[in-house]
Amino acid sequence: MTETWKEFEANEVTHSVAHHLVAIHEVGREYGGWARVSDIARWLGITRGSVSINLRNIKVRGLVIEDDHRQVKLSEQGLKIAQAIMAKKAAVKAFLRDVINVPEEQAEIDSCKVEHLISQSTGENLFRFIKFLTSDDPAARQALSQFRKFEDS
Amino acid sequence: MTETWKEFEANEVTHSVAHHLVAIHEVGREYGGWARVSDIARWLGITRGSVSINLRNIKVRGLVIEDDHRQVKLSEQGLKIAQAIMAKKAAVKAFLRDVINVPEEQAEIDSCKVEHLISQSTGENLFRFIKFLTSDDPAARQALSQFRKFEDS
DNA sequence: ATAAACTGTTTGACATATCAAACAATTTAA
DNA sequence: TTAAATTGTTTGATATGTCAAACAGTTTAT
Numbered sequence A, B: 001m002t003e004t005w006k007e008f009e010a011n012e013v014t015h016s017v018a019h020h021l022v023a024i025h026e027v028g029r030e031y032g033g034w035a036r037v038s039d040i041a042r043w044l045g046i047t048r049g050s051v052s053i054n055l056r057n058i059k060v061r062g063l064v065i066e067d068d069h070r071q072v073k074l075s076e077q078g079l080k081i082a083q084a085i086m087a088k089k090a091a092v093k094a095f096l097r098d099v100i101n102v103p104e105e106q107a108e109i110d111s112c113k114v115e116h117l118i119s120q121s122t123g124e125n126l127f128r129f130i131k132f133l134t135s136d137d138p139a140a141r142q143a144l145s146q147f148r149k150f151e152d153s
Numbered sequence C: 001a002t003a004a005a006c007t008g009t010t011t012g013a014c015a016t017a018t019c020a021a022a023c024a025a026t027t028t029a030a
Numbered sequence D: 001t002t003a004a005a006t007t008g009t010t011t012g013a014t015a016t017g018t019c020a021a022a023c024a025g026t027t028t029a030t
Helices: A004-009 A015-027 A037-044 A048-060 A076-099 A104-114 A120-133 A138-152 B004-009 B015-027 B037-044 B048-060 B076-099 B104-114 B120-133 B138-152
Strands: A064-066 A072-074 B064-066 B072-074
Touching (some): A015 A037, A015 A048, A015 A072, A037 A048, A048 A064, A072 A076, A076 A104, A104 B104, A120 B076, A138 B120, A138 B138, B015 B048, B015 B072, B037 B048, B048 B064, B072 B076, B076 B104, B076 B120
């Protein structure tokens, strides 16, 4: 039981980096993917200085590229990571909210904490599970409605 | 979408502190809860120096108490936190492994990453869901077996 | 009883992540 | 075209968490 817990630090990206990537993706959405430091900072709710410094690492690691006007954009690799994270977050949030009845806001908070931590394969399993459970397979529908009753009792 | 993500840092305890608490609980199990720095360090796979420093904070925060021989033990508050974390971990792991078929080892890794992050209420919802789904309610059994087929196809 | 092993702490270093404040450069308003 | 606002960077500070190495104290073997 000595080493597994350290896997926490052994992620592709930290929570902070994950959110910088997602922020760039969202902020740059309407500008061909290009985002400015200020907008990223505003989106994340941290200072421009922090973003500036954090982007140094993120650039060095090849997750974003920069143009002449100091705008940044996700690299191919950065985009892949951001998309994977967003997909996992969506899966977790959907599970919490639509399956086990966690209130919207709490589902948002919890899925956000966890998005960059769960493994790709676990994310995929979860996705399939939700897909099944929210399908119109009668067994799925029946189980869900039973669970709702179970909850209320 | 500006502030929710920062909740990540707004946890009762960090991943590191969470694992120190659980380590003390496990290491001290056979000694009335009392644990030594060395044993904690070995259990966690980090140096004695790190544990020594980390325990300073943890003591100040009142999560552990110390005896004359420099042994430490969870305080009432520390024990509560450790138990809550262990319960959430068990729930997540059971869900991953027994419901959505994540392999044991991966379930261990992912649940370990997540244990201290999910909220109490989410943990409880998850626990009830597993309880229902692994009960002998026919709808639950039917749904699970359908999902297994769904997985294999 | 002495040598060897182990214990807990401290020090100095490093990495990440944050802030406020100051700065120069650029953009926007008037 | 000026004046005001905004931008991106840097600096110095703080907090957490880690390491290796050195130290003094305690235990354990022999």
